[in-house]
Amino acid sequence: AQKITQTQPGMFVQEKEAVTLDCTYDTSDQSYGLFWYKQPSSGEMIFLIYQGSYDEQNATEGRYSLNFQKARKSANLVISASQLGDSAMYFCAMRVLDTGRRALTFGSGTRLQVQP
Amino acid sequence: ETGVTQTPRHLVMGMTNKKSLKCEQHLGHNAMYWYKQSAKKPLELMFVYSLEERVENNSVPSRFSPECPNSSHLFLHLHTLQPEDSALYLCASSGISGANVLTFGAGSRLTVL
Numbered sequence: 236a237q238k239i240t241q242t243q244p245g246m247f248v249q250e251k252e253a254v255t256l257d258c259t260y261d262t263s264d265q266s267y268g269l270f271w272y273k274q275p276s277s278g279e280m281i282f283l284i285y286q287g288s289y290d291e292q293n294a295t296e297g298r299y300s301l302n303f304q305k306a307r308k309s310a311n312l313v314i315s316a317s318q319l320g321d322s323a324m325y326f327c328a329m330r331v332l333d334t335g336r337r338a339l340t341f342g343s344g345t346r347l348q349v350q351p
Numbered sequence: 352e353t354g355v356t357q358t359p360r361h362l363v364m365g366m367t368n369k370k371s372l373k374c375e376q377h378l379g380h381n382a383m384y385w386y387k388q389s390a391k392k393p394l395e396l397m398f399v400y401s402l403e404e405r406v407e408n409n410s411v412p413s414r415f416s417p418e419c420p421n422s423s424h425l426f427l428h429l430h431t432l433q434p435e436d437s438a439l440y441l442c443a444s445s446g447i448s449g450a451n452v453l454t455f456g457a458g459s460r461l462t463v464l
Contacts, residue, residue: 239393268450278439280455287450326394330451337382337451338407341394 237262239327239342246347248317255302256312256345258327266332269310270339271301274324283325286310287332317349354378357442357456365464366432372459374425374442380454382447383425385417388439388458400425401447432463 248254328339399407400419443453
């Protein structure tokens with residue numbers, strides 16, 4: 236079974252600063268995918284970024300980048316130049332790719348508050 | 352209309368009521384999911400449908416009954432619920448290949464009195 240751990244229940248960051256949200260995972264499988272989602276107060280889960288376990292480069296999507304350290308089983312999300320609209324819950328998730336199982340396993344989330 | 356749409360957005364029901372949550376996706380996806388999000392708990396997978404066939408049932412009590420009549424629609428039928436079933440119920444859809452990114456709806460906030 237897979238497990239996702241997000242050890243930061245809450246984080247504060249100043250507007251325009253960078254912030255790193257931690258995520259570690261546990262799996263014995265070699266082929267897996269890691270995802271980050273954002274959940275604003277409206278409730279909708281918004282996909283941010285994806286990293287495959289065999290991807291050699293760290294994933295980037297605009298202001299989001301994923302610091303993937305496979306040996307340490309960590310997949311931290313880095314948000315550069317924080318904006319007030321980045322205030323939300325952030326969830327790390329993973330899926331094992333070879334089993335045919337489609338659903339994602341989620342961590343408990345980190346609440347990010349961006350301060351002006 | 353695009354994306355994943357969930358109705359109703361808010362629902363209050365008594366323990367003896369019967370109600371249904373509806374999810375509709377316009378993305379051409381062929382897998383659909385129900386997740387439950389309770390306060391201070393990780394998202395819990397409830398059901399997975401792939402090509403309209405239930406492929407995963409995560410030990411969900413029988414008072415929750417899913418229905419997937421076609422690849423675009425997913426229902427969650429509710430009956431004789433308990434107050435602890437109060438939560439945000441999130442529907443998602445995905446393709447069945449590649450990274451399998453789930454696209455979520457905005458959720459249905461359920462309160463059981």
